[in-house]
Amino acid sequence: MAKELVFGHQNPDTDAIAAAISYAYLEKQLGADTEAVALGAPNEETAYALDHFGVSAPRVIETAANEVQAVMLVDHNEPQQSVSDIADVRVSHVVDHHRISNFNTAEPLYYRAEPVGCTSTILWEMYEQHEIAIPQAIAGLMLSAIISDTLLFKSPTTTPLDRAAVVALAKIADVDYEAYGLAMLKAGTDLSAKSEAE
Amino acid sequence: MAKELVFGHQNPDTDAIAAAISYAYLEKQLGADTEAVALGAPNEETAYALDHFGVSAPRVIETAANEVQAVMLVDHNEPQQSVSDIADVRVSHVVDHHRISNFNTAEPLYYRAEPVGCTSTILWEMYEQHEIAIPQAIAGLMLSAIISDTLLFKSPTTTPLDRAAVVALAKIADVDYEAYGLAMLKAGTDLSAKSEAE
Ligand SMILES: [Mn+2]
Ligand SMILES: [Mn+2]
Ligand SMILES: [Mn+2]
Numbered sequence: 290m291a292k293e294l295v296f297g298h299q300n301p302d303t304d305a306i307a308a309a310i311s312y313a314y315l316e317k318q319l320g321a322d323t324e325a326v327a328l329g330a331p332n333e334e335t336a337y338a339l340d341h342f343g344v345s346a347p348r349v350i351e352t353a354a355n356e357v358q359a360v361m362l363v364d365h366n367e368p369q370q371s372v373s374d375i376a377d378v379r380v381s382h383v384v385d386h387h388r389i390s391n392f393n394t395a396e397p398l399y400y401r402a403e404p405v406g407c408t409s410t411i412l413w414e415m416y417e418q419h420e421i422a423i424p425q426a427i428a429g430l431m432l433s434a435i436i437s438d439t440l441l442f443k444s445p446t447t448t449p450l451d452r453a454a455v456v457a458l459a460k461i462a463d464v465d466y467e468a469y470g471l472a473m474l475k476a477g478t479d480l481s482a483k484s485e486a487e
Numbered sequence: 488m489a490k491e492l493v494f495g496h497q498n499p500d501t502d503a504i505a506a507a508i509s510y511a512y513l514e515k516q517l518g519a520d521t522e523a524v525a526l527g528a529p530n531e532e533t534a535y536a537l538d539h540f541g542v543s544a545p546r547v548i549e550t551a552a553n554e555v556q557a558v559m560l561v562d563h564n565e566p567q568q569s570v571s572d573i574a575d576v577r578v579s580h581v582v583d584h585h586r587i588s589n590f591n592t593a594e595p596l597y598y599r600a601e602p603v604g605c606t607s608t609i610l611w612e613m614y615e616q617h618e619i620a621i622p623q624a625i626a627g628l629m630l631s632a633i634i635s636d637t638l639l640f641k642s643p644t645t646t647p648l649d650r651a652a653v654v655a656l657a658k659i660a661d662v663d664y665e666a667y668g669l670a671m672l673k674a675g676t677d678l679s680a681k682s683e684a685e
């Protein structure tokens with residue numbers, strides 16, 4: 290099976306990075322040859338989450354067609370939010386929680402969207418359905434993404450499924466999700482450190 | 488929860504009719520207020536399957552917006568294959584096995600597509616995942632749809648999942664799927680009866 294790159298949208302947020310890592314891992318367990326990459330460097334919040342759970346930031350790509358023939362998209366579907374040469378590769382899989390817009394394919398594909406607060410919530414369901422164990426570090430990144438997208442359940446896009454996912458993932462990751470989540474959100478909005486450095 | 492209509496494409500085939508019936512039933516078990524309808528009368532093959540399993544043909548609609556605000560699409564996504572006033576309703580759910588083309592939404596939705604031989608195969612997976620029992624008659628229609636779309640596994644679009652679904656559904660429906668499937672496919676191509684009647 291030919292290698293495929295898995296990535297989220299440009300200007301990646303925590304869900305774009307975490308969903309790429311967790312979906313690449315899930316598809317690898319299901320037999321695909323995948324690599325999680327990103328369309329940009331992690332922001333401060335994502336860097337905090339990656340550091341906390343000991344995961345390296347995914348390699349940043351500018352184009353995909355020079356490496357692979359097919360890709361898997363997470364946390365987006367709109368071509369203008371995707372890799373610059375998205376028109377030159379086949380999209381084989383999408384996992385997302387946004388509206389569908391300007392997304393067209395020549396062939397059938399795997400597409401999974403649900404109107405929930407975070408892509409990582411859908412991925413948690415998919416791990417459950419395939420009965421694949423989530424590694425501790427990946428569980429930590431997934432709950433980080435859900436806390437980020439839902440602002441610790443304060444966003445109106447939050448659903449009961451997002452809460453259920455965080456509770457289940459926190460057990461696997463072995464963290465107090467409220468304390469950790471507040472610290473992570475604070476790391477993302479903490480401009481003082483940046484100002485001092487500048 | 489407001490009522491939603493569930494339907495397949497224009498000039499419905501057995502999958503378009505069977506998937507509407509089985510998805511409407513599944514969503515009803517999950518708490519939605521659904522009615523399976525159709526964008527045309529059943530063809531000869533579908534009429535044979537409905538008659539065999541004792542299910543009435545779904546009501547035929549010309550427009551949807553006069554009845555509901557939101558709809559669920561099965562076995563298609565392209566607006567030109569859908570109800571005439573598709574632009575005037577919200578699409579809340581799609582279950583399909585075709586390419587995605589000209590399908591755009593203003594809001595997030597539930598979208599589930601897989602590159603398998605039949606929509607009813609995906610629905611079988613969804614019943615499994617939700618652990619909802621499939622009524623005998625609906626199981627019969629679902630296996631009819633898979634046999635129809637895959638031409639009893641002869642079509643190159645056939646996947647191992649389609650075969651697994653038919654074997655499982657045949658147990659629930661209590662039919663010999665090979666004998667039944669050949670008779671159903673024959674009913675759909677049997678022009679002699681029609682010629683005699685004409
Ligand atoms: Mn995002
Ligand atoms: Mn997201
Ligand atoms: Mn069809």
Ligand SMILES: [Mn+2]
Pocket residue numbers: 502503562584604605606636
């Ligand atoms: Mn079909």
